[in-house]
Amino acid sequence: MSGIAGAAAATQCSAESGPQRVALLELYTSEGCNSCPPTDRWASELPGRGFTPGRVVALAFHVDYWNYLGWPDPFSKAQHSERQRAASVRNRARVVYTPQLLLNGKDYRRGTFLDDLGDRLNAISQAPAQATIALQLHAEDERRLRVTGTAAVRDVDARRGAQFFTALYENNLSNQVTVGENRGQRLRHDFVVRELAGPFPVNPEGEARLDQRFKLGPGWKTADLQVAAFVQNEHSGNVLQALAVLYCR
Secondary structure (H helix, E strand, O other), rough: OOOHHHHHHOOOEEEEEOOOOOEEEEEEEEEOOOOOHHHHHHHHHHHHHOOOOEEEEEEEEOOOOHHHHOOOOOOOOOOHHHHHHHHHHHHOOOOOOEEEEEOOOOOOOOOOOOOOOOHHHHHHHHOOOOOOEHHHHHEEEEEEEEOOOOEEEEEEHHHHEEEEEEEEOOOOOOEOOOOOOOOOOOOEEOOOEEEEEEEEOOOOOOEEEEEEEEEOOOOOOOHEEEEEEEEEOOOOOOOOHHHHHOOOO
């Protein structure tokens, strides 16, 4: 990642994926679910265990279907619930639930005391990436971020069903819950997806382009924002490559 000073006040950061595959870890969670906080904490601890974005890109999708219990999760979106349901249909699962982890599109069940995430990520990284991603971040002003980029899928067979996504997410969030299953608790979150854009189609030549503008909401902390991009097969859920880059000003 490199910072590039422009002639104008806006700044740009760029990043490009490497030759080895980086995994995508999706967490589906809710502040209205009393079994979610332990998994949220587990996710927050990943960087400290060496599971940095160079090995795995983590994204936390807060769903909205627990909001009826009386606590509307401020980070929840119907779009996130729809994405989880689509993954459930693709994986032939009967129900959706929280907390749920998906590793490269497949259900991942971590152990109560130990998990095999490191072994799983090592196995994924042994395979060469099936896509190359390049991202450029342009902070147009204090509240607007433009993300441009490309994805290239070299293998002809891998192009079938490949889709390109980008997500703006935030770390170091917390909230005091006053009602519902977690009432009385202050919950902390990382990797919270603020906006998900896509899919951007991959053309027959194996290329996809994005030009996305994100409007930052009130209270979003630019120092804790990051942008992720990934290429995923819509039929199998397999992630061909993932990349994350820090927001820069």
